[in-house]
Amino acid sequence: MSVKNALLALLEQGPMYGYQLRAEFERRTGATWPLNVGQVYTTLTRLERDGLVVAAGADEGGHVHYALTEAGHEEARSWFTTPVSRSQPPRDELAIKLALAVTVSGVDVAAVIQQQRVATMGALQDYTRLKRTAPDQQDVGDLAWSLVLDSLVFAAEAEIRWLDHTEARVRRAALARPAGTPQPAPASRPAKQVRR
Known part of the structure; x- marks a missing residue:
């Protein structure tokens, strides 16, 4: 799962600060994949560095709200319209x-x-x-x-x-396998590419 893309998608709704993003993500996914708030803020820092979000001011509690840049909107739209790749299956x-x-x-x-x-x-x-x-x-x-x-x-x-x-x-x-025959060790083979 791409935390980066999930945060960009949530910011399509409007500016939010890190804890709000974490809470929204967990609310929408039933907390199936809990996010560490530190991971959220680290990702926001990278997104800001990459020009996908900007700090959009702070509220009275001092929480810095982040908003998407035009590049951030494009990245979020691209994520929604690009199929999830199956060429590199996740480790199971x-x-x-x-x-x-x-x-x-x-x-x-x-x-x-x-x-x-x-x-x-x-x-x-x-x-x-x-x-x-x-x-x-x-x-x-x-x-x-x-x-x-x-x-x-x-x-x-x-x-x-x-x-x-x-x-x-x-x-x-x-x-x-004939009775009493030990299970053979598999021969070394080159890695197969998974095609779907």
Whole structure:
């Protein structure tokens, strides 16, 4: 997630100071990805340096409000209209863990999968419970949180399907290996580019 772009998008609403930006971000995303207020102010400093925001005065509490420059407006619009790149997938700790588990002797891969499945099912139940208790979405902030919640539900469902698929593939691989044959170490291969 780009904190920079999220702050620019929020500043499209008008000038705000760091704590307001943090609170707005967390309100709109249901605090799914909490922001450290120090990170917000560090990012604002970089945005100001890059000519995307300017200090627009301070309120009676001494809070410096930041406003978008024309370049900042352009950057925010560009972010909204540019698809999220899938050419460099984010590191997925679970995929890495399972890729290594099938190559390290002594690891009970089925147990790793089952423990993760139980944890993911628990998270999915929590997300579903949150959806049932979510407000009517009359407010734009409620709609924003609901969309984030939908994303979390779909990601958890996809993870469970992937775990089922992985478990089936590991079982098939074990059945195809003659009894008593140790699991071979994978040959070193050049990195593959992921195309989507």
